Amino acid sequence: MRKSNIVKLAFVMACLLAGANETYAQQTASATATASATIITPIAISKTADMNFGNIAVSSSSAGTVVLAPAGTRTTTGGVTLPATTGSPAAAAFTVTGQGSYTYAITLPSSATLSDGGSNTMTVNTFTSNPSSTGTLSSGTQNITVGATLNVSAGQATGSYTTSSPFTVTVNYN
Numbered sequence: 001m002r003k004s005n006i007v008k009l010a011f012v013m014a015c016l017l018a019g020a021n022e023t024y025a026q027q028t029a030s031a032t033a034t035a036s037a038t039i040i041t042p043i044a045i046s047k048t049a050d051m052n053f054g055n056i057a058v059s060s061s062s063a064g065t066v067v068l069a070p071a072g073t074r075t076t077t078g079g080v081t082l083p084a085t086t087g088s089p090a091a092a093a094f095t096v097t098g099q100g101s102y103t104y105a106i107t108l109p110s111s112a113t114l115s116d117g118g119s120n121t122m123t124v125n126t127f128t129s130n131p132s133s134t135g136t137l138s139s140g141t142q143n144i145t146v147g148a149t150l151n152v153s154a155g156q157a158t159g160s161y162t163t164s165s166p167f168t169v170t171v172n173y174n
Helices: 002-026
Strands: 044-049 064-068 074-078 092-097 103-107 111-115 121-130 134-136 141-152 170-173
Touching: 134 141
Parallel strands: none
Antiparallel strands: 044 092, 064 074, 064 141, 092 141, 103 134, 103 170, 111 121, 121 141
């Protein structure tokens, strides 16, 4: 009897295991999800003022620079001085618009060339901005001011100098 109980028990276990495997093999599960998207206000930038280094006096024997800060203040180095009649010095100014409270990156140019319309040129570089590198669109808008360094040669020819093509300030959402 013991042998027959063991055989019966083995048979019952085999049936249970076969049934359990069948149950698991037939079991499936599924879930669902939704998709969504939010279209935000495109970022934009517009110029509100051009950059102007103002009136500059230059030494005939020594080069120098005029540093125009984003706040519009000027300092000089080398053989450059600022006369009492300043002209109209001003940092470039821009307005950035877009999605409120979003942050964005500011990319400034590496250099620009000013020309008197003839063969005389000066280089502008070391652009800086306020805010610097990133900004935040509080209520969907923010103003940016941009300064730079004007490199003046010794004995730079007199005249009015402008860029032949405007320099570009780029903004992009972070």
